[in-house]
Amino acid sequence: MPKMTETSPETSADVPEPRKRSVRPKTLARTRTILETAHDVFAERGYEGASISEIARRVGIAEGTIYKHFDSKKDLLGQVLVRYYDGLIVEIEANLPHITGFHEKLRYIFGFHLQNLLTNAGISKVFLREARSHDDYFESIILDVNRRYTGITQAIVQDAITRGEVRADFPVRLVRYLVFGTLEHVAWRAMSGRGRIDVPAIADALTDALVRGMAPPAAAEPDPACGLLDRLEAAIARIEAQPAHK
Structure with missing residues (x-):
């Protein structure tokens, strides 16, 4: 009697592979x-x-x-925002490899984010003012895609820590709040049609302030970031002082 060999369900030729629904x-x-x-x-x-x-x-x-x-209007909004952020992520990831240096990569991200807040003010306001304020935001797909988006900047900072360009004790998670919270605050009046902002100038000031503030002690200047923070604060004050456009 010929010897029988055992086959597992995963390898048995008699078990057809499940068909994927197209x-x-x-x-x-x-x-x-x-x-x-x-x-x-x-x-x-x-x-x-x-x-x-x-x-x-x-x-x-x-x-x-x-x-x-x-499934619902809320589900539709969630899918709209995921699609929107996925598009931004694709664009950033396509452009970043062509940008050299920690400072320039951050400056690109900051300018990109600020410009998109202004260019896509309508959907940005929906995210900031409505979607993010819902009680279930922290269990939503919107949070997941937003973290992937902001996570690109965190990865840039983490890489700089590895290379010694940023002090080792810098809390990388804080970048999300320092950067995106600041840019959203700066942009809000302009997003609402109440003035204009100089995107390159704001991106430059925020990048310089952040990079110098994150620098390792040996590389830090005697008075790191103070003057640059003053410049950023003055720029924000000028924005908020502009008269509303009717």
Whole structure:
């Protein structure tokens, strides 16, 4: 009697591999169109002012069709913001390899973020004022993609610590609040149509202040960052002093 050999379910030729369900191109195209349209409506009207019926009307479909693709209005907003941040991440990751030096990489990120707050003020305000204030934000997919986005800057700082360009005891997680909180505060008036800001100047001042403040003790200047912080504070004061545009 020939000897039998045992085979596991994973390797047995008799067990077919599970078939993956493919999404029809037409369905993907419809989902993309809904997301693009919803992005525009949320940016124009905010979360509370936006309606599923208007989104459906602009797409040219029945309102019920939206719910075949998304569970709820909140789910739709979450997917819109994830798609938006994914696009920003792709752009940053494509450009960073062509930028040399810790200082210049940070300056690029700061200028990029500030410019996008202004260029995409509508959807940025939805994120800052509405999506981020929801009680479930810290368990949402929006938080995950935002952390991936801000995590690029944290990775740049961590790499600089490894190379000795930033002091070893610097709390890398603090970068998210120092940088993005500052830029969002600086940009808010302009995002609301109440003045303008000089993006390169703000990016320069914040980069210089942060880099000098993070420098290892041996590399730090006698009075590190104080003058630069004064410049940044003065720039913010000038922005806030500008008259509102009617």
